[in-house]
Amino acid sequence: MEKTKKKFQINNISLLITVVLFVLMFAFGSVKYDNFFSISTFLNLFNDNAYLMIAGIGVTFVLITGGIDISISSTVAFTGVFSAYLLQKGVPSFAVILIVLVIGIIVGVAQGALIHYFNMQPFIVTLAGQFLMRGLCVVVSEASIPITDPFFKSMALNKVAIKLGSAKAASGKLYYYVFILLAVLLISLYVLKYTKFGRNVYALGGNETSAKLMGLNVARTKICAYAISSFCAALGGVVFSFYTLAGYGLQNMGMELDALSSAVIGGTLLTGGVGTVVGTVIGAMIQGIIQTIVTYQNLNTWWTKVTIAALLCFFIVVQRIIAIRAEKMKGKGESDSYK
Amino acid sequence: MANDNQLLKARNISKSFGKAVIALDNVQFDLNRGEIHALLGENGAGKSTLIKVLTGVEERDSGTVFLNGKEIRPKSTQDAQNEGIATVYQEVNLCPNLSVAENIYIGREPRNKFGKIDWKKINADAEELLKRFDLHINVTKNLDNYSVAVQQMIAIARACDIDAKVLILDEPTSSLSTVEVEKLFGIMRRLRKEGMGILFVTHFLDQVYEVTDRITVYRNGGYVGTYQTAELPRVELVAKMIGKDYASLNESVVAGQLGEEKAAGGEELIELCGVSSPGTIQDFNVKVRKGEVLGLSGLLGSGRSETARVLFGVDSVGKGEMKLKKEKVHFKSPLDAIRSGIAFCPENRKTEGIIGDLTIRENIVLALQSKRGMFQKISKKEAERLADEYIEKLEIKTPDAGQLIKNLSGGNQQKVILARWLATDPEFLMLDEPTRGIDIGTKAELQKIVIDLAKQGMAVLFISSEIDEMLRCCKRMIVLRDMRQVGELKGKEISEEAIMNIMAGGEK
Amino acid sequence: MKEKFNKLSQKKAFWPVVIFLVILLFNGVVSGGDFFKLSIVDGHLYGRVIDIFRNGSKLMILAAGMTMVLATGGTDISVGSVMAISGAIACSIVNGNILPGLNGNVVVAIILAILAGITCGFWNGILVAKIKIQPIVATMILLVAGRGIAQLVTQGKIITITSDAYYFINGGYILGLPFPLFIVIFLAGVLILFVGRTSFGLFLESVGCNPKASKFAGIQVDKMLLVIYTISGGFAAVAGLIESAGIKGADCNNAGLNIELDAILAVAIGGTNLMGGRFSIPASLAGALIVQSITTTVLAQGVPAAYIRVLKAVLIIVICLSQSKEFKEMLTSHKAAKKRKAVGE
Helix, strand or coil, X not given: CHHHHHHCCHHHHHHHHHHHHHHHHHHHHHHHCCCCCCHHHHHXXXXXXXXXXXXXXXXXXXXXXXXXXXXXXXXXXXXXXXXXXXXXXXXXXXHHHHHHHHHHHHHHHHHHHHHHHCCCCHHHHHHHHHHHHHHHHHHHCCCCEECCCXXXXXXXHCEEEEECCCCXXXXXXXXXXXXXXXXXXXXXXXXXXXXXXXXXXXXXXXXXXXXXXXXXXXXXXXHHHHHHHHHHHHHHHHHHXXXXXXXXXXXXXXXXXXXXXXXXXXXXXXXXCCCCHHHHHHHHHHHHHHHHHHHHCCCCCHHHHHHHHHHHHHHHHHHHHHHHHHHHHHCCCCHHHEC | CCCCCEEEEEEEEEEEECCCEEEEEEEEEEEECCEEEEEECCCCCCHXXXXXXXXXXXXXXXXXXXXXXXXXXXXXXXXXXXXXEEEECCCCCCCCCCEHHHHHXXXXXXXXXXXXXXXXXXXXXXXXXXXXXXXXXXXXXEHHHCCHHHHHHHHHHHHXXXXXXXXXXXXXXXXXXXXXXXXXXXXXXHHHHCCCEEEEECCCHHHHHHHCCEEEEEECCEEEEEEEXXXXXXXXXXXXXXXXXXXXXXXXXXXXXXXXXXXCCCCEEEEEEEEECCCCCCCEEEEEECCCEEEEECCCCCCHHHHHHHHCCCCCCCEEEEEECCEEECCCCHHHHHHCCEEEXXXXXXXXXXXXXXEHHHHHHHHHHHHXXXXXXXXXXXXXXXXXXXXXXXXCCCCCCCCEHHHCCHHHHHHHHHHHHHCCCCCEEEEECCCCCCCHHHHHHHHHHHHHHHHCCCEEEEXXXXXXXXXXXXXXEEEEECCEEEEEXXXXXXXXXXXXXXHHCCCC | CHHHHHHHHHCCCHHHHHHHHHXXXXXXXXXXXXXXXXXXECCEEEEHHHXXXXXXXXXXXXXXXXXXXXXXCCCCCCHHHHHHHHHHHHHHHHHCCCCHHHCCCHHHHXXXXXXXXXXXXXXXXXXXXXXXXXXXXXXXXXXXXHHHHHHHHHCCCCEEXXXXXXXXXXXXXXXXXXXXHHHHHHHHHHHHHXXXXXXXXXXXXXXXXXXXXXXXXXXXXXXXXXXXXXXXXXXXXXXXXHHHHHHCEECCCCCCCCHHHHHHHHHHHCCCXXXXXXXXXXXXXXXXXXXXXXHHHHHHCCCCHHHHHHHHHHXXXXXXXXXXXXXXXXXXXXXXXXXXXXXXX
16 A cells, blocks of 8 residues: 555656546547547557657656756757768668767767766757757758668568457557667666666756765766767667668757657656656657647647647646645655654 | 774865865864764864865865775765765755655665665665664655655764764754754764764754763864863863954953843834744744844744744745734835835855855845835945945955955855845844854854944844854844744843743743 | 056957957958958948848847846747747738738737737746746747747748838848848847846846845846846847848748857857856847857858858857866866976976
8 A cells, every 4th residue: 555655756746647648638539530549559659759759768867867958859860861871881780870879979978078077057068969960960961861771671661560459450560660669668767766877867866966975976977867868869860760761960850859848748857856767758659649639630730849838838837836835845844753 | 003992083184275265274183983073163164174075075185084094085975985984964965856765775775686776675774774763754755755854864874874984973963953963962872882983063062062072173274172072161162162362252242232221122113913924933923122132042943034034025924914113014025025124134144145246345235226126226336335334334354345245254244244234224134143154253243233233223133043142132032943932031031041941842 | 558458358248349350350351351342232331241240130139138038047948939930920910811900011010029029038937937947948838839839820831921111120221221230229229228227237147146145135036037038038029020021931940940059159158157147238249240250251161051050069168168167177277287297397
C-alpha cells in the first residue's frame, strides 16, 4: 500500500495527466474517424517519431540537471547531411555512423565544458551551438543529398509485422530503427535509476551547491549530461536519415522545441531535478497523436504547433502552480515528525 | 610526534583571495581523537576559510595539514570525504528532490557487482541509521517534505555515516530548537566516545561550554590560541575573540539605554490587531509606540521575521487588521509600507539587502527613489549629498560613495542599508538581525544608533537572536514561539532568564 | 584633450561604436572607397553605409527592447515569432484578407499589428512576472506558438501586398534618409529618455542585480518586468512591420527567423552582462550595427551566408567568455603562474 502511494507524488501528476490525455485523444480519434483505431496508428507514432523520441530522451538528461539544450535540432540535421555526404564519398556505413556519433559527443562535451567551467548560460551556449551546427550543415552541402547505401536502405525499409489478432486493425508494422529507440529508452531508464551517474544527474538538478558539497562530481556529471544530449541527437540524426534516406541541412528547424515540449508534457520540470525518460516518450507520442488527428481532420498543419504550444503552456503553468503551493506548504513543515 | 592521540594537525596555513584579502595568515589547528573542539572567532576571523581549506572547497596557499600523520591536500569535497573529513554546513546542503534515504547515501550508494544501485539496502540502511538519531520518518519520501530541523539532522546523519574520522559542524544549530540541539549534543557526545574528532563552530557560547573540550580562537585571519574549555572563563574568551576592550563599548551602550527610559512611552504608531498570515503568524496583537524600541524575541522560525514581513507588506494579512496611527491600513507591497513611513532592514543582508553591483550611492538612494516614484528622479547632486551625509553620519568606511557595495565589509554594508532606510525619513524602523555577522565594534555602534533614533522619536522594532543585544536595546519585548505570541516583558521584568523561560514554554 | 578622451572611452557605447567604425573603414579600404560612395537619386541618399543602417534598423529596434529584458537577467526568445505575427496581421489587413471592413487601411493595420505585439509581450510578462516562470521557458511558449498563430492569420499562405503607403515603412525616405532610421531614432530615443530622465534605469539595474533586495527596497519588480516584456513585444512588432514592408508581404515561416540570437548578440557586444545588471541602450544599438555590418561585410567578400551563422556563434561564445568571471580568473591565475615560474627560474 505504502509503495503504490509513493508512486504518485506531486511530481508525477503531470505525467499522469499526460497518459490520461493520450488515452482520451486516442479514443477521440477512434470514435471520430474511420480506420483510426488500429495497432498500426499506434505503432506509426513510433515509426514517425523515433528520431524525436531519441533526441528527446537525450535532452531530458540535460533538463533534469536544470540546464537546457537547444542545439539538438541542428545536431540532428548536421548528422543527417554529414552522413549522407560521407556515404556519397564511399565511406562504409558503419564508419559513418561511428564518426557522426563521435562528433555528437564532442559537440556535447564542448558545450557542457563551456557551461560548467565558465559558468555561461546553457541557453546562450547551446544557441550558439545551434547556429554553429546549422552553419556547418550548409558548409557540407547546400542541397539535399540522397542516401543509397544498402545498410541505410535496409534499415529504412525493413519492418517487423506485429499481429495481435486476425482483424485488420489488430496488425501493424514497426521499422527496424524503432528498436534503436527501445534500446535507448531501456538503457536510459536503467542509467537514471540504477547508476551513480544517473542519480548524480538528479542531485545536480535538485541543488547544485549541495551536490558539490556532498562530494559528487558535478563537472563530470554536467558535461556527461550535455554529451548524452548531443550523442542522442546524433543518434536521432542517424535514425532520421534512415527515415528519410536523405541528408538536408535545413531539416528539422525548430525540432528542439518539439523535444523540449515532449519532455515538459511528459512531466519534466524545466527548473531541474524532476523528470523521466518514459514521460518524454509519452510526451512525444501525444505530439504524434495530435499530428495524426490534425491530418485526419484535414486541418492546417499549423494547428499542431498551436495545440502543442497550448499544451506546453498548460503544463508549465500547472507545474508552476504546484511548485508555488509546495513553497507555501513548506512554511508549516513537518517538524512534528520528531518523536 | 608527541601526541599519539592527534588526529588532525594543521600548521602555518595561509590563504588569500586576490591581492587585498588575506583570509588566513599562518594559523594552526589541532584535533585529537575523541574530542569536540570549538573553533571560535568573530566574523572575518577565518573560521569558514579554514573549514573550506580542510574540506577541499579552497586550496591553501601555504602550510601543511596532517591527518593521522599523513599530509593531505584535498582538492574537492570528494577528496576530503575520501580522506575521512565530513562536513555539515549551516545551511542544509542536501537535495530537496531526492528521497531522504538517497540524500544520505548519494555519492556512495551500495551497489551490486554489476554496479547496479541496491535501493532496498539504501532504504533499509537509512531507516536503521536515522533510528539511531531518534528520527522515525519515511525515508522514501522526498526530503522537502520535512522541516529544516529534520533536514539538518539528516545532513548530520549523512556526515556521521560517511566513514569519517573528522566531523566538521559549521554552525549546525542555528535552525534547531533547544530540544533538537540537545539531541544533537547527545549524538556528538556519542561520536566523541567512539573516537571521532569533531570541529564545532557556533556562535552560542553556552553551547561551547556545554559540549566542547578545547577551544581555538582566531581573530582577523590570525591565530590567537588554543585553550582547555574548562580552564577558560567566558569573559576572557570574549576578550580573546574581540581582541579589544569590550567594557568601554558596553558602557556607552548601557548609558544609551538609560537615556532612552525617559523618552519611552509615546503615542501608538502602528498596531497589529489579531493578525494572522496564511502559513505563518497566528493571531498577533502588537503595538509599537513612538520613541520606543520594541524587541521581538524567539527562536528562528518562531515568527519574528514573519511579523516584520507582514508589517512591511511582503506577506499578506489573512485575518485581523493593521492600523497605522489608529487608521486601518492595507499594504499590498513593500512600496505601500515605505510610502507610509515604514522601513525594514531584512535579515538576510546579501540576498535581501544589498544590490551588489550597484554603488554605495545608488544603494543609499534606492528606497527614497522608490518612495518618491519613478518619475521624480533624484538628481545626481542630491544623491551625492545624501550619500556623503550618511557615510559621514554612520561612519561608513569607504574611499568614496562610488564604490560598489559588494566590496565593503559586512558591517559597512549593513550601515549602507541602514542609511538607505534613514534617507526615507521613516517613522517606523524594523531591524531584523541587523548585527549578524558583524564585528563587535560595529555591532555596538549600530546598537547605539538604534537607541539614538528611538530617542529622537522613531519607533523601532528590533529582532535579534542575541539576547544580550536585545537586553541592551529594548525597553519592551514580545516573546514568540511557534508562530504565536507567548508573552510580553517590560522594563525591569526583562531578563535573560525570563525570556528563556517564556521561549522554552513556561507561560508568563 | 586626453581627459576628454578618457571620459568618452568610459562610456559603454564607446568601444562598440569604435569597432563599428573600424569595420566600416575596413570595408572602405577593401572596396577601394566604393563602400563609402553615396549617391543622391531623387533627393534620396543611397549607398552601402546607408544600407547598413536601413537593414540594421530591425535589429537595432529589437536590441533596444532586448537590452532591458537581458538587463533584468531574463531573455525573450519569442521576438522572431512576434515579428511574424505582426507582419501577418498587418499584411492580411492591408490585403483585405481579414477585417475587410477596414478597406485595407494601412494606419489601422499598423496600429493593430503593434497592439498584437504588445499583447504578446504582455503575455510573456504575465508568465514571467506573475506566474514566475523562467523567462526562457515562458517566452518559448510563444516561440512555439507564434508562427502557428501567424499562419492561422494568413491561413497558411504567403501574403503579398501592393500598398505604397505600407512599403514606405521600409523603403521610404524623409529628408533624404531612409524612414526606418527615423523609427529607430524615435523608439530608441524615447526609451533612452525614459531610462535616463526617470529612475527606471536605476530600478532596472537594481532588479537585474538582485530582484529580491530590490523588492524590499520598494521597487515593484513584477510591474517592471511586465512593462519590460511588453515593450520588447511592442518593439518586435515594429521590427516585424519593417521586415514585412521590406519583402512586401508576410512570410510566416521566415519572418524574423533566428533573429533572437542576433538581438542577443547585439546586446552582448554592447557590453550588457547577459546575467543581468548594468546596461546601456546606445551601446546595444552600436552592437546591432556591428552585427549588421559584419553580415554585410562577409556577404560582400563573397562568403556564403551559412558562414555568418558560424561566425556569429563563435562571436557570442567569445563575448560570453570575456564576461565570464571564471574565465577571467583562469586567465589571471595562468598569468600569475607564469610569473611565478619566471621568478622561480
